[in-house]
Amino acid sequence: MEKKGERLTYSFIRELAASYSTPLYIYDLETVQRQIDKIRSKMHPSIKLFYSMKANPNPTLVQRIYQTGVNIELCSLLELAAAQTAGVAAERMMYLGPGKSAEEIRTIMDQGVRYFVAESLQELELIEQIAQEKRKTVPIGVRINPEVAVRGARLQMGGKARQFGIDEGQFPDVLRKLQVLPHLRLCGIHTYHGTRILSANTIAENIRYILSFAERIIEMYGVKLNFVGIGGGFGIPYFAGEKELDLDELGQASYGTVEQFLQKQPETEILMESGRYLVAEAGAYVAQVRYTKRSQGVHFAVTDGGTHHHAAAGGSGNAFRKNFPIVAYVPEQRAEQEYELAGPLCTPNDLIGKKVRLPELHPGDYIAVLKSGAYGLTASPALFLSHRLPREVLLERGKVTLIRDVDEYIIPKLRKESNTD
Ligand SMILES: Cc1ncc(COP(=O)(O)O)c(C=O)c1O
Incomplete structure (x- = not known):
């Protein structure tokens, strides 16, 4: 929808209400496409964009977004079912969440979700147990809770004591744990600093932070990372006084960081996720x-x-x-x-x-x-x-x-x- 709702005229609203009654949610696909295009055209082209279904899990909307080439990030079995209804391939799914059940873990493995992210040492143990039962080796990503909090996020997911992920400082514990979990293979790391960020500089700093962390662990421990999830948190201005996120600035401020990382690590995919920015x-x-x-x-x-x-x-x-x-x-x-x-x-x-x-x-x-x-x-x-x-x-x-x-x-x-x- 255009900012002030210009597309929704009185007569159009009356027509929609007559056909569908109220209350009614109306979504405009052209606006979604415009938001996707903005990210795609401004950010480094190698970044793989994921739509966070939690923002709006309607399967038709998810399908339309997926059909533009965006991948899907999900956090529950019903989101997974909705994504499957929308025709999303497991190859293009990322599954996160701090409280996954054994049933979820089994389903993620059975369906072959490509980016499977664990959020605690105990979850790694449960995944190992299930992988062992299934006689599978499971490529696993680990969500890292960064040590540094973002400035300017309306909701902080990391950088302080949080139920999400494993503290950055505990990464050596992850490696130690994985040594005794033979059915797991570390294949990536993931971070999500926070959400509703309107400062390009803050997001660019987050990207720098996580990519330099990734480089450090690759060098120090010789780990091979197939992917690094750099988060997102792109905000939109809702309220008086809030300014739109400047994607030109963000693109410019983060392009070099991403490029340099990829020059050194050409095999590593960089993943970014966004819900609100695409559909709000x-x-x-x-x-x-x-x-x-x-x-x-x-x-x-x-x-x-x-x-x-x-x-x-x-x-x-x-x-x-x-x-x-x-x-x-x-x-x-x-x-x-x-x-x-x-x-x-x-x-x-x-x-x-x-x-x-x-x-x-x-x-x-x-x-x-x-x-x-x-x-x-x-x-x-x-x-x-x-x-x-x-x-x-x-x-x-x-x-x-x-x-x-x-x-x-x-x-x-x-x-x-x-x-x-
Ligand atoms: C891990 C993770 N990814 C993605 C999102 C989506 O955030 P947003 O809709 O602000 O892009 C959230 C939001 O809470 C999240 O916790």
């Missing part, structure tokens, strides 16, 4: 105003959408609650006023916008929360109050495709009492 700008969450009211002088618009579908718009994941960009679709020019945009839940926190200046709203009008393609439905407490899931539609080449129906909803069936005899 492409999505809008559209809701219809059901009621308007005043409470103690404050204007409320109660809509059919809420934080059960879009927790991030309600402030989840941000230390300080800030509004996503929100627009209203009304049939005529009206004076503006300030609104609390509420949803149908029984909590005062069910507000997808606070003090939002919008044209006067009437029942039947629409609002859209923009920049909602990432960590929308997938990062929301959708089961809270058991409202139905919203539909999702994809705009591509001027066409609209329904990619999640309202009834594609996981509610367990009612069971009879167990027979305890």
Whole structure:
């Protein structure tokens, strides 16, 4: 979606709402493609880009992204199943996660996921045990928790005490451990410093840091690395005062580092992952105003959408609650006023916008929360109050495709009492 939602006109929204009802997630494939192209054209061409499914696991969207040549990073068996539904080859998958079960490990091996990343010494032991049962030698990557934290990441995954990966300083322990795990072969390292980074320099520094760490361990220990995951964390500006990540600057600041590394290590692949940057700008969450009211002088618009579908718009994941960009679709020019945009839940926190200046709203009008393609439905407490899931539609080449129906909803069936005899 264009930044201010220009592509979503009032009549188009009304048409979509008439066909698919609200609340509704709309994703624009052209915007996704634009974001992919930006990374591809600015970063070193040898970098292998992965889409992080956690940002938006809708299989149709994943399929379209995959078809552009982007690889897929995943973290759960259902993400794996969705990726397989989308036709993603195991050769082009990376599987991460600090708490993998034995079932996950077996499946990763059985499916032949190419980039398999372990996150603890005990996980390595479990992988060994399963590899031994299967009489397989398993190429394994290890996630490293770097010693240095990034400046400017809204959410830090490394550089401090974290449940992710193995501390950089414990790398010798990894090598010692692997000596007694004969079914494992170290084939790569992976890092993820943090996310929502808007400073090109910070990301470039992360890349420098991990590539120099990789060089150090290659030289010191003679390890052979088929891949080095340099993370990503590319942010997009959501809130007032945030500036777009400068990809020209990032490309320039990191090109030489990557090039020099590859000159010395031509056999090593450099992997980078991104979820939010690829899909956030492409999505809008559209809701219809059901009621308007005043409470103690404050204007409320109660809509059919809420934080059960879009927790991030309600402030989840941000230390300080800030509004996503929100627009209203009304049939005529009206004076503006300030609104609390509420949803149908029984909590005062069910507000997808606070003090939002919008044209006067009437029942039947629409609002859209923009920049909602990432960590929308997938990062929301959708089961809270058991409202139905919203539909999702994809705009591509001027066409609209329904990619999640309202009834594609996981509610367990009612069971009879167990027979305890
Ligand atoms: C290991 C890892 N990779 C990738 C991502 C995706 O981050 P983003 O959507 O900000 O690109 C995350 C986000 O938490 C992550 O933890």
